[in-house]
Amino acid sequence: MHEPDPTRLAGDVLLTDQYQLTMAQLYYRQGLHQHKARFEHFFRSYPDYGNHQAGYAITAGLRTFVDWLNNAHFDKYETDVLARHPTISGGHIFGTDFLGWLREEGDFSELSINAIPEGRVVHPGVPLTVVEGPLILAQLVETALLNHLNFETLIATKASRVLDAARGGTVLEFGARRAQGSGAYSVVRGALIGGASGSSLVGRSHELGFLPRGTHAHSMVQAFMALGMGELGAFRAYAEVYPEETLLLVDTIDTLESGLPNAITVFEELRKKGYQPLGVRLDSGDLAHLAVRSAEMLDKAGFADTSIVLSSELDEITIWQILEQIAEEAPRYGVDADHLIKRLVYGVGSRLATSQGDPYLDGVYKLAAVADDGVWQPAIKVSDTPAKTMNPGAKRSWRVYDQRGVATADLLALEDELVQPPLELHHPNQLGVVRYLSADKVSGLEELAQPVSTTDLPSPHDEVVMAQARRVADLERLDPGVRRLVNPHVYHVSLSGPLAKLKQEMINQASR
């Protein structure tokens, strides 16, 4: 065994589970590796955070996966690693035949990918990503695909909910210190696609073309205090170095008695020099109450346009509650609640970066069909739990818009079906439960998955900005009940008649 090579991580073709490689060798040895296969990636259920649940998800991570695909190769380094893996009796699990094939032909350019574009609203059971190509290659990408898409989708979904709760306020991602090592990079991208305006993480933000955000920590005030210069000295130093960007953390000693008065002193000094202070940050205590009192003091001192940044264990529910409390408490202090809410900025860290409450998306990657002599053979995995039995065969997915232009259902159909209104929407698990939509109730039918190019890619920044725009457009066409933070209305994902029939036949056949 040798030292890890820290430069190999990002496009690491060995970001894979051992069984992908043992299966790949088996396909190779059995001569099955070139059979055309179709895998579908989908998630089974919305994130459920315990006392609140998502009614929609925002898909993300596709570009990260495409970057992985483009960088992942079996070079000598990788096949040497695999060649060392012993069998029980001291032989080699992986033979030189297979490893040679991996090095010569084990790249992923033969795969074709269809996917729902990043940033779109998505629902359980609908394929987000469809991979088609030689069985061996389509199998080998599973782990990386699930890893990148499941996690970024999870975080984009959480961020989107935080944005919803913040009523359009600015949300910043602050979670690097509680993320999973380099997983912090994925957090940033997921959060941006979910609607965050920026992140504190420096490198990854710049790579994505967003300016990292942040000013100072308690430690700066502590250091000045320990050196006898006090909180006021710390704030003055900050304003001196960053006169255009003075945003001060006011809770190191006592927010109302020390932090805010000192901040206002420094803001007044800045104003005399012709600078506009940016605002204050509150990181502990009763954030709603302190925001009201901060607004009161800042307004009186003539700094009504400064931001008030809130941080400390925020999530969608806490933000919702803070805004409720502000609406109630602000008038008592002569503060305009609406004006205060508009100046709030939310630094959301740990609970966003880990999707606290439900830290993983149950996304899976299932074989839907294998071609035999050029004919698709549908594949199925039956389960004791009906909801876990997959929808078989090669499929296409459509979004159905009602007469108001609101998305009313997603419809899965077989690949060669002609889908047009009137529509039969079959329940995915309950045989015979059908909803009919006459043609006049359907204002649009939109195919969800699009071909994915792995070349001529937009810049990482453009990719995120386009995804952000798709999210905004989709949320406008989503029923408000589905967006509700707690106990949302259930969106319908349905099967076409022919797909429902095939599924039932295959279940009957498998259980014979």
Next chain:
Amino acid sequence: MHEPDPTRLAGDVLLTDQYQLTMAQLYYRQGLHQHKARFEHFFRSYPDYGNHQAGYAITAGLRTFVDWLNNAHFDKYETDVLARHPTISGGHIFGTDFLGWLREEGDFSELSINAIPEGRVVHPGVPLTVVEGPLILAQLVETALLNHLNFETLIATKASRVLDAARGGTVLEFGARRAQGSGAYSVVRGALIGGASGSSLVGRSHELGFLPRGTHAHSMVQAFMALGMGELGAFRAYAEVYPEETLLLVDTIDTLESGLPNAITVFEELRKKGYQPLGVRLDSGDLAHLAVRSAEMLDKAGFADTSIVLSSELDEITIWQILEQIAEEAPRYGVDADHLIKRLVYGVGSRLATSQGDPYLDGVYKLAAVADDGVWQPAIKVSDTPAKTMNPGAKRSWRVYDQRGVATADLLALEDELVQPPLELHHPNQLGVVRYLSADKVSGLEELAQPVSTTDLPSPHDEVVMAQARRVADLERLDPGVRRLVNPHVYHVSLSGPLAKLKQEMINQASR
């Protein structure tokens, strides 16, 4: 903005929050950057998974942080990125003076680190990592330190609990598909330090000198079925390619009616050829019941020594409940429960990789003291919540063993204190609550933090193996009540008299 460079991630000095850099420039501009500072990293509370809670944690991530330190440099690439960050009026946030200093002197070799070695049992409030050196450098490592140590400690702790529940059974980490992108690498290391025997993740396992684990997925059986060769054909192919390592997933169609009979057929064929089959894997359904029925069928067929691997949404509570159910149900089928439990292997994925229930450790990195003219000035951050008020000053931490050799408390004392029995153990937050330990009740006093070398490092494999051994030794010296999975007994973390006095004085002073 330019394309991300995927090779730069692992030792990325820009795995940092923006405010670390703005503070660093401020220290530089104010001439404070060379003041000697001491930061302490500690966590505030054990992971609380909701209906169950940890009573101890296992520290991990130190070596990953040291590798980051050794690879993190401000080269031209990084300072160019920072130079592009504009101010509001279009100037530059970071000046050429500061960026030049970063390139010339911004490496971390001047820092000295003391830490509790990886794998040890640790408790809230006790510094796990202590960083001493120039204020600017000690500040700049905060994000990466917290990121690596918080997360690996979280996962090592969860893995250790899973091991406890498994009563010494073999635990494998299977969570890459639900981890945070490259965070999967950190999952593997944390899980191994917490006692897992291996992981499915290929690259990272090899880098750490552990063989990755895994055999095949449902998709392989599905593919053989779709191509008309059936489950038995799939199993036969597997046994042909991997005769020494045949472990078959038996739940693709029907575990008891199809999977197990087919597996036993193939096992018998293997036996005739002189091979020992490894076993079966169960991934859905009532795992306890199916394990009993699998044992019954395998025993009857003469395969009583094969493994039975369980996977699917496992965690410490599920494993505990499965073992309870097996003890009750096995006799009804003529199966020896103890023998069955000994042959079980647990593939633990999503819930281990994300520490489901509590997906982040609340570890913080606080300025404890700054030197002024060579004299340490203690620093403090006061909080409205007494438990969040840090313990000030430069400290040392000791573990106190009672007359049975069991760890009875951790004691924080000032750096220059002489700590010897009899001991006064002051409650960290409740003034005047003191426990006395006479000399005859103390069998040992052990200093917890050790100097950390950043050169001449052991191999990554040896480092993990040493950590695993430390965990085993510490758990043997831990009260069983503290190890309890649910509602554990509370371990004491106490302050010495002089430290309690300093803390009270500084709180009084700060609130004046």
